[in-house]
Amino acid sequence: MRALRLSATVAFTILGLLVVTFLIGRVVPVDPVLAVVGDRASQSTYDRAFVELGLDRPLYVQFGLYVEKAITGDFGESVLTKKPILDDLIYVFPATLELATVGIIIGTLFGIPVGVWAAVRQGKLVDQVVRILGLVGYSAPIFWLGLLGLLVFYAKWGLVAGPGRIDISYEYAFTRVTGLYLVDTAMQGQWGAFRNVVSHIALPGALLGYYSMAYIARMTRSFMLNELAQEYVVTARVKGVAEWRIIWVHALRNAAVPLVTVIALSYAGLLEGSVLTETVFAWPGLGQYLTNSLQNADMNAVLGGTLLIGIIFVGLNLLSDFLYTLLDPRVRRRS
Amino acid sequence: MTADPSRQGLSQWLLSEQPASRNQARLGQAWRIWLSFTSNRLGMVGLGIVLILVLVAIFADVIAPYNPLLGGDLRTERLLPPSMDHWMGTDDLARDIFSRVVHGARLTLMVVALVAIIATPIGLLVGTTSGYFGGWIDTVLMRITDIFLAFPRLILALAFVAALGPGIENAIIAIAITSWPPYARLARAETLSIRNAEHIDAIRLQGASSGRIIWGHVVPLCMSSVIIRVTLDMAGIILTAAGLGFLGLGAQPPQPEWGAMIAGGRRFLIDYWWVATMPGIAIFVVSLGFNLLGDGLRDVLDPKAQQQ
Numbered sequence: 001m002r003a004l005r006l007s008a009t010v011a012f013t014i015l016g017l018l019v020v021t022f023l024i025g026r027v028v029p030v031d032p033v034l035a036v037v038g039d040r041a042s043q044s045t046y047d048r049a050f051v052e053l054g055l056d057r058p059l060y061v062q063f064g065l066y067v068e069k070a071i072t073g074d075f076g077e078s079v080l081t082k083k084p085i086l087d088d089l090i091y092v093f094p095a096t097l098e099l100a101t102v103g104i105i106i107g108t109l110f111g112i113p114v115g116v117w118a119a120v121r122q123g124k125l126v127d128q129v130v131r132i133l134g135l136v137g138y139s140a141p142i143f144w145l146g147l148l149g150l151l152v153f154y155a156k157w158g159l160v161a162g163p164g165r166i167d168i169s170y171e172y173a174f175t176r177v178t179g180l181y182l183v184d185t186a187m188q189g190q191w192g193a194f195r196n197v198v199s200h201i202a203l204p205g206a207l208l209g210y211y212s213m214a215y216i217a218r219m220t221r222s223f224m225l226n227e228l229a230q231e232y233v234v235t236a237r238v239k240g241v242a243e244w245r246i247i248w249v250h251a252l253r254n255a256a257v258p259l260v261t262v263i264a265l266s267y268a269g270l271l272e273g274s275v276l277t278e279t280v281f282a283w284p285g286l287g288q289y290l291t292n293s294l295q296n297a298d299m300n301a302v303l304g305g306t307l308l309i310g311i312i313f314v315g316l317n318l319l320s321d322f323l324y325t326l327l328d329p330r331v332r333r334r335s
Numbered sequence: 336m337t338a339d340p341s342r343q344g345l346s347q348w349l350l351s352e353q354p355a356s357r358n359q360a361r362l363g364q365a366w367r368i369w370l371s372f373t374s375n376r377l378g379m380v381g382l383g384i385v386l387i388l389v390l391v392a393i394f395a396d397v398i399a400p401y402n403p404l405l406g407g408d409l410r411t412e413r414l415l416p417p418s419m420d421h422w423m424g425t426d427d428l429a430r431d432i433f434s435r436v437v438h439g440a441r442l443t444l445m446v447v448a449l450v451a452i453i454a455t456p457i458g459l460l461v462g463t464t465s466g467y468f469g470g471w472i473d474t475v476l477m478r479i480t481d482i483f484l485a486f487p488r489l490i491l492a493l494a495f496v497a498a499l500g501p502g503i504e505n506a507i508i509a510i511a512i513t514s515w516p517p518y519a520r521l522a523r524a525e526t527l528s529i530r531n532a533e534h535i536d537a538i539r540l541q542g543a544s545s546g547r548i549i550w551g552h553v554v555p556l557c558m559s560s561v562i563i564r565v566t567l568d569m570a571g572i573i574l575t576a577a578g579l580g581f582l583g584l585g586a587q588p589p590q591p592e593w594g595a596m597i598a599g600g601r602r603f604l605i606d607y608w609w610v611a612t613m614p615g616i617a618i619f620v621v622s623l624g625f626n627l628l629g630d631g632l633r634d635v636l637d638p639k640a641q642q643q
Contacts, residue, residue, distance in 0.1 A: 016481075016482030016485070020486070025498070141597075141615060141618050141622075143581050144612075151612075155604070276581065294493060294584065306486065310490075317485075
């Protein structure tokens, strides 16, 4: 019953996403027929394309066709690359996935310990530092920090490689299997290329990692404060359990349940952050694909990409709900 | 320092435990909120930054030493580093960056104000209607809200701007369309707790229409929490607008929009760092101000959240 309701909600939300992208596609001032036939086509060609695209039918019929095509993965053809949108998206997505994953790993590895530390030493220096880091993360434009990072770490100090995913000299040193260059190069033992990829991903990955760290640390702190005030902590102390064990084992385990949701949400947020980050770092992922398509009025590509990101968002939300029930016995029993 | 007796009288009148009129009670309440807000140092810093932004926007013509759109001599005044003549240097068209940043304050303030004016009523209307009526109206409206929440904000704004065409007006509309759902959620939650209150029952028994109850009695009670939320969101609105500008989808050149200015300075980043850096500092300081102000307001007006 619960699964049925859940799938109904998801289906409705995805249908809604389709309505939104369809309607956005309808209000575009770009004539979809001209996008297909070009502006030098004769009137008869134009009329035929108009009918073939289904533009003479009522709006709801057009929407039905749109949904039918979307279900089979047909979002039309990109004006820019002349390839089906889905193929393009599948090709660029691993780049974004790799970047966002590096970001979330950095964010989690640093965010949780720092958040726990700030909760334990509430009001002390660490706590203030975490607060300031959070405020800077909420206030500084990500593309600006990215540019400053390039200026300092690449141009001035030469610590990391510049924009792009990999140097051209390493581009053909390995074959593309998963599209995740870190995985591909490591599996094929191309360590020179691997190091090059690491040096390219270090700065954008750290930047996204910083943004997710600011959020994860803040939430960890507030969950931990909540747990440390519980009575089981007092009991553990009375029993003489070591303080580090109370903090890192007893309390953190309980705080971990809501934290899973936070991490899933900030993973989704990194997809959004990647649009601007990819533009700054010339990272050939989903974000850059979207902005390139935008600047060339390639509406099919824009809407396909928007839809894909929306679906990933819904998926990650579902996943976090699922993990929540898996990890929290109280929720599990109730359902 | 000796206290001014008339001033002291005023303060006493405001803080009186037995206000003689409704206005006295209201003013007294506002005064108490103000007093507790002023004790929050970071909140005051935020308020100061926002006030400076407003003043700079109003007096931009007086403050800016040069014309923000017309540059100086292209042979001698291009890409000058920060100096006494040009506090933030000049850009590639020999325009004074400080003057452009000052005039950019107007655009930023306009974006924030218009988005708040458009998105807040939509959120309030959807949320209160949904919460007050319940049933299928609630289900439908909240599903629609969820759909908008399912897109990341910047991505949806991008798609809207792509459809409407680039420009600052369209960017404002797009950001407003993507901003209202959280307000609707919040207003709905508040309405659910108010809906069954006795004073609402009393008005209903007097024969007031649903519209009148929602507009006259539910909306005012939801207002304060929604306003706090909007203030907290303003930094996000500024960042989204700057992001759209950076991607070339917001304000169009030669308008001195901060995000677009950073994009313009990108090409010269390595040799002429100030062109891209200075507008970024402005965005950072202003969003920080709104964040601090929002945090301060929340601490004062919503003590429940303060414990966190």
